[in-house]
Amino acid sequence: MESPERSVKISCHDLWKLFGDNAKEYLTEHNGSVSAQSLKEAGLIGAVCDANFEVFEGEIFIIMGLSGSGKSTLVRCMSRLIEPTAGKVMFENQDLLKASEHELIDIRRHKMGMVFQHFALLPHLTVLHNVAFPLEIQGVDRASREQRAREIIELVGLEGRENYYPRELSGGQQQRVGIARSLAVEPDIWFLDEPFSALDPLIRREMQDEFLRLQNLLHKSIVFITHDFDEAIRLADRIAIMQDGHIIQIGSPEQLVLEPATDYVAEFTREIPRAKIFSAGAIMAPPTGNTLGKVSASTKIEDLAETVVNSKSDVAVVDSDGRTVGQLSRRAVLDVLVGKSTA
Amino acid sequence: MDAATVADGVRGQRRPIPIWLVIWAVALLLTAALYLFQQLWPWAVTYPEAWTVPLRFWVSDFMKWLINSFDLGLFTFKEFTRSIAWLLQWPLDFAGGLLASGFKLAWGEEAEWFIPRLSWLAVTAVVILIGYQSGGIRLALLVGGCFLYLVIFGQWDSAMVTLSSIVIAVPIGVVLGVFIGILGFRSRRAERLIVPILDLMQTVPVFAYLVPVLFLFGFGPVAAMVATIIYATPPMVRCAMLSLKQVPTEIVEFGQMVGCSRRQLLWKIQIPSARPTLMVGVNQVIMLSLNMVIIASMIGAGGLGFDVLSSLKRLRIGEGIEAGVAITVLAIALDRISQGFANRPPSEQRDRPDSFIARYPYTTIALGIVIITSLAGTFIEGLHTFPERLQVTTGTWWNDLVSWININFFDELEAIKTWLLLNVLIPVKRFLLVLPWLAVVGMVGLAGYQLGGWRLALFTGSLALFMAVTGNWEKSMISVYLCGISVIIAALIGIPIGIYSARHERAHRVVQVVVDTLQTLPSFVYLIPVVMLFRVGDFSAMIAVVAYALAPAIRYTDHGIRQIPPSLVEAGKAFGCSRRQMLWKVQLPIALPEIMLGINQVIMMALAMLVITALVGTRDLGQEVYIALTKADTGRGIVAGLCVAFIAMISDRLISAWAQRKKKEFGLA
Secondary structure, eight states: OOOTTSOEEEEEEEEEEEESTTHHHHHHHHTTOOOHHHHHHTTOEEEEEEEEEEEETTOEEEEEOOTTSSHHHHHHHHTTSSOOSEEEEEETTEEGGGOOHHHHHHHHHHHEEEEOTTOOOOTTSOHHHHHHHHHHHHTOOHHHHHHHHHHHHHHTTOTTOTTOOGGGSOHHHHHHHHHHHHHTTOOSEEEEESTTTTSOHHHHHHHHHHHHHHHHHHOOEEEEEESOHHHHHHHOSEEEEEETTEEEEEEOHHHHHHSOSSHHHHHHHHTSOHHHHOBHHHHOBOSOSOOOSEEETTSBHHHHHHHHHHSSSOEEEEOTTSOEEEEEOHHHHHHHHHTOOOO | OHHHHHHHHHHHHHSHHHHHHHHHHHHHHHHHHHHHTTTTOHHHHSOOGGGOOOHHHHHHHHHHHHHHTOBOSSSBHHHHHHHHHHHHHHHHHHHHIIIIIOEEEEETTTEEEEEOOOOHHHHHHHHHHHHHHHHHHHHHHHHHHHHHHHHHTTOHHHHHHHHHHHHHHHHHHHHHHHHHHHHHHHOHHHHHHHHHHHHHHHHSOHHHHHHHHHHHHOSSHHHHHHHHHHHHSHHHHHHHHHHHHHSOHHHHHHHHHTTOOHHHIIIIIIHHHTHHHHHHHHHHHHHHHHHTHHHHGGGTOOHHHHHHHHHHHTTOHHHHHHHHHHHHHHHHHHHHHHHHHHHSOOOOOSSOOSSHHHHSHHHHHHHHHHHHHHHHHHHOHHHHSOOGGGOOOOHHHHHHHHHHHHHHHHHHHHHHHHHHIIIIIHHHHHHHHHSOHHHHHHHHHHHHHHHHOHHHHHHHHHHHHHHHHTTOHHHHHHHHHHHHHHHHHHHHHHHHHHHHHHHOHHHHHHHHHHHHHHHHSOGGGGHHHHHHHHOSSHHHHHHHHHHHHHHHHHHHHHHHHHTSOHHHHHHHHHTTOOHHHIIIIIIHHHHHHHHHHHHHHHHHHHHHHHHHGGGGOOOSHHHHHHHHHHHTOHHHHHHHHHHHHHHHHHHHHHHHHHHHHHHHHHTOO
């Protein structure tokens, strides 16, 4: 999926956030090499330790970790809702941590959008005015901001609910408002902080589909926080796994499953059905024999299983330009489905 | 304090009772020894007069200096207060003219034009409309009934004087409170300054600061309004700080993420999100302003308060009751209207129509009503001023009732009174008065140490010492005795009612209504029937205090039992607890911290009421404050007022520390 020539949207360099007194002095003293033991002795809590990664244009970058792993702090450091202790956050060639109050307000008004776990809708405003609120803060006049808000409300499928108050909506609908609101300013970078965690499993699934549909339309650069590995696998282009403030591995879902960096990562991936992870490209054989029909190399086994298993011979695998790059046998697909294959 | 508490906790787990039992036994023995051998250290038993610090004179001198010679550079302090008074006079005159007295406009010598006040019909109709907007047809009927009462029972003139000062005092109090609250919310340093002042202001009896207000603003409606604002604003400040803090972090973060400036964040995000709690504060301001009506009439507010006070002084029970009920009726109407607005969903217009009439339908109707009724009132006199011959008075009926009770039940009432006085009140009073002051101060400190460590011990001990040092020891002890007995009686009545109401749904609903109503009554109103039946003295004071302070005992007990997690009750049932076992072994022990917080409230209310009962002839701190008021002796009033506040603070800190600890032990905190 990833291609190296894609441009970087936002990136973190040696980013630290320590909670406690004199965190800054401590970090300068130790010059970045800090052990968990010495942190504890200094009475500090390492919420984010030495984070380094970049998010590409148009990519869904997921930060996955259990509660307390520092993922929420990390995303707040990237938007400077929390002031990091040290490091750099580069956003469109500018270090956000050096931006003045005024510049920061300007960046947030025009280039950032954020969706919150508990929706954070303003209880005293209707759906329409909630969605129009970021534009109101920008200073857009009433007619155009309401016009724009109506468009986005329609985009997230809430037309007809413009005059409802948040409390009159279901959880899923409320989060649709949250999503619409964060998109109203057409942000360049879109932060989603556990957007679906407060929803019921069925609604969560529906919202994930909705989210993918929107992303297919909009191609935003996305930083998405979750504690749900299934969700991460479903949505991510790349996943960063966090544990105790450290990012322990970054990679595509397939990479995490195939080459877990630590036992901790392996533990997460163990229960995940391989058919959800592997794409045709990962288990195909070189193109040699006769084939019947074709599938795209990026299709997940889960989605092509029925076609291949019911086919009388191997199926051709083609890349995005339509060239044949390999072929897929029934046997290979069945191995993945019953869990024999490690690819 | 933390270290000490932890240490106590650890020690307490090993052998909890014996250590403190021994310490307290020693303390009591020492007290007894001090009393028995008082010739040895007479100064430790009765505080020597020569040691008294003349704080009250210093305070009086300071006030005199403030008024006579304090210069702020451009103007003097006196000019400063007078200009505030002048500023407040304007809106007050306007509201008074509108509702009560009408306007007299004069040009030159002869030309004079009189605009009459709003007619009773106009005011009642507008109020009904407001009631309808706030809570629908039922509230409209209730409010209409309340105002019709005022009309029919001939209380209209006084009620409108009172209402006019309320409608000015409340907005000022609310705005002031919100701004101070914002200050405290934004700056930690400001908060650290504001909170202790609030604590003090809410425990110092009102009478105590009537005197300085009188000094600074003179006698009259403006001074009364200043006192009302001072009294009614603190809860608004608290509500504002609390509500702003309670705004969910995510919502604030959202505001930052869309690039709000500090000001936008406050006015567009935080204040609107805090609205429900802010409205609770507004309701509090209204209720406290009404509670202040009678007291404020001591420094020049007219209206219903003045009526109650003067009839109470002349023992005209019937008139007093009518005016008192009128205040209550006004309070109920305003309380329900403000609660209605608080509970109503936010009032943003969903679609804004362009014309004024469609956009503000209620305002338009109200204006129409005022114009039409005013026109009608100029032609038909009765529509403007309710005809006197149609008015009803129950004054004589009340007087007859009192005489009837006194004639038929005098002996029984007198017997109860005498028995209680001889067997309970007087012995307790004597006992407290002979206790050596040094021992009491020591034991208060000891209790502080046991419950909260050194810092609390120092706090409670020095507050107790203050009472002795300023020469108010004896009066303080009388206050403690009256308050203590009243609190015990209130608890003995209130807790069982609370338990019953917690376990029976129907009783709960009835009790809720009764308690709500009790809490709407201004404190003075409780005095009237008591004086009718028992005349003046400690006993009457006690009854009034018990009646006034009963509500929180019921409410907190009820709530404490109801908030017990259902799983615990189910566990009890699963073990086969009988209903009685359930109550004594499960519900009461777990609800105890909550019940104690209720008792704490009872003590606060009892002390507030105690000062007012000075009017029926007690001899405690309340009387001291009251005398200071009549003599305009600033220092005396403030120092005695501080003593009352300190009694309240000592019991508050001790009980809170205890309840906090218990809750922590139960894992409920």
